[in-house]
Amino acid sequence: MFLNRSLFFVALALFVWGVGEGMFFNFAPIYMQQLGSDPQQIGLILGGFGAAMAVTHVPAGFLADRFGRKPLLIAAWALGLLATVVMALARTIWPFVAGYLIYGLTAFVSSPLSSYMTAARGKWTVGQTLTFTTTMFSSGMVIGPLLGGWIGDRFGLRAIYAAAAGIFIASNAILLFIENQPIDRHDPVNPPVSLLSNTRFLRFLLVVGLGVFAMYLAQPLAPNFLRTERGLSLSQAGLIFTAGAFGNALLSFLLGQISPRAGYPISQALVGLFAFLLWRGGGLPLFALGYFLLGGFRAARPLALAQARELIHESQMGLSYGMMETVAAIVFILTPPLAGYLYERDPYLVYPIAIGLISLSVLVAVLFAPRPQPLATDR
Numbered sequence: 001m002f003l004n005r006s007l008f009f010v011a012l013a014l015f016v017w018g019v020g021e022g023m024f025f026n027f028a029p030i031y032m033q034q035l036g037s038d039p040q041q042i043g044l045i046l047g048g049f050g051a052a053m054a055v056t057h058v059p060a061g062f063l064a065d066r067f068g069r070k071p072l073l074i075a076a077w078a079l080g081l082l083a084t085v086v087m088a089l090a091r092t093i094w095p096f097v098a099g100y101l102i103y104g105l106t107a108f109v110s111s112p113l114s115s116y117m118t119a120a121r122g123k124w125t126v127g128q129t130l131t132f133t134t135t136m137f138s139s140g141m142v143i144g145p146l147l148g149g150w151i152g153d154r155f156g157l158r159a160i161y162a163a164a165a166g167i168f169i170a171s172n173a174i175l176l177f178i179e180n181q182p183i184d185r186h187d188p189v190n191p192p193v194s195l196l197s198n199t200r201f202l203r204f205l206l207v208v209g210l211g212v213f214a215m216y217l218a219q220p221l222a223p224n225f226l227r228t229e230r231g232l233s234l235s236q237a238g239l240i241f242t243a244g245a246f247g248n249a250l251l252s253f254l255l256g257q258i259s260p261r262a263g264y265p266i267s268q269a270l271v272g273l274f275a276f277l278l279w280r281g282g283g284l285p286l287f288a289l290g291y292f293l294l295g296g297f298r299a300a301r302p303l304a305l306a307q308a309r310e311l312i313h314e315s316q317m318g319l320s321y322g323m324m325e326t327v328a329a330i331v332f333i334l335t336p337p338l339a340g341y342l343y344e345r346d347p348y349l350v351y352p353i354a355i356g357l358i359s360l361s362v363l364v365a366v367l368f369a370p371r372p373q374p375l376a377t378d379r
Helices: 005-024 028-034 039-054 057-067 070-089 093-119 126-155 157-175 199-216 222-229 234-255 260-280 284-293 295-309 314-345 350-368
Strands: none
Touching: 005 070, 005 093, 005 126, 005 157, 005 234, 028 039, 028 093, 028 157, 028 222, 039 093, 039 314, 057 070, 057 093, 057 314, 070 093, 070 157, 093 126, 093 295, 093 314, 126 157, 126 234, 126 295, 199 260, 199 295, 199 314, 199 350, 222 234, 222 260, 234 260, 234 284, 234 295, 260 284, 260 295, 260 350, 284 295, 295 314, 314 350
């Protein structure tokens, strides 16, 4: 498959960013605990992170559709670097949380990035393009946790944020080489159906919302579970997170080669196996396998976006992707406090609950995912 200039530089920037983010992201709940937070507080902080994500997606999608995607990508990369510097400088919990929440705001990159990649795809399918994006980012995330665990064991977890900031500088520089794209317009005489009147798209949002909630419930405090309940060292946790990143990359690539409608419920089922292995498994290999299968969660996002693309006009890509990301972000607000509450009651309780919800979500995805139909105003 031919890789044009824009796809190449975005993919390279994402790979490098994945290395940096992988160094610290999964360790953040552990670091919060070191700074004095209890599991329920950590759940609330992670919920705040979700709130920071939620407020940005729709405005970013709207701005991308109206004013272009590249400026928003540049802004998101720069803001992520700033947030990581703040976290690296923090010595107590609340300055760290401030940086962490600023980092959450960078989630607005999701819809402009997805619409940029979709527009730049050439002869690739939407599913192949978006899963390729995920694969490149996740490939960087394979390296990051190993580096983060090694640095954290030797120099402390605070040091990994300084190292990640240096890597993010390189990623910012790479992104400057991408090309601008023309702004998509619809025919004013024959405009597409408004997204708020597009019942097929709105129904699919509900399917996606249930899927994200079911898949995410077991995740927020899984690092703490492995560290506290399973007794793993930071280096061992880094190995497990690396297995997860490898699963993100490989499963995104593999599931991107099949129909998004078939791949989406498969990705959810794999996350159910992750929850089962953390709940009932024993030993590093099984926990690593569980995190590898958690790659289905990362793969599910582009598979959902690819299905949504068939329901909307190309001039609505940014806003529609933003709406889908907002649904996911709302789940990220509500789920961590619930996970923290369940963890306080019983650290093991969240896993069978998650498995039951995922089973329901898989059934809903099979029964109610949309069948693509041509849009009269889309060509």
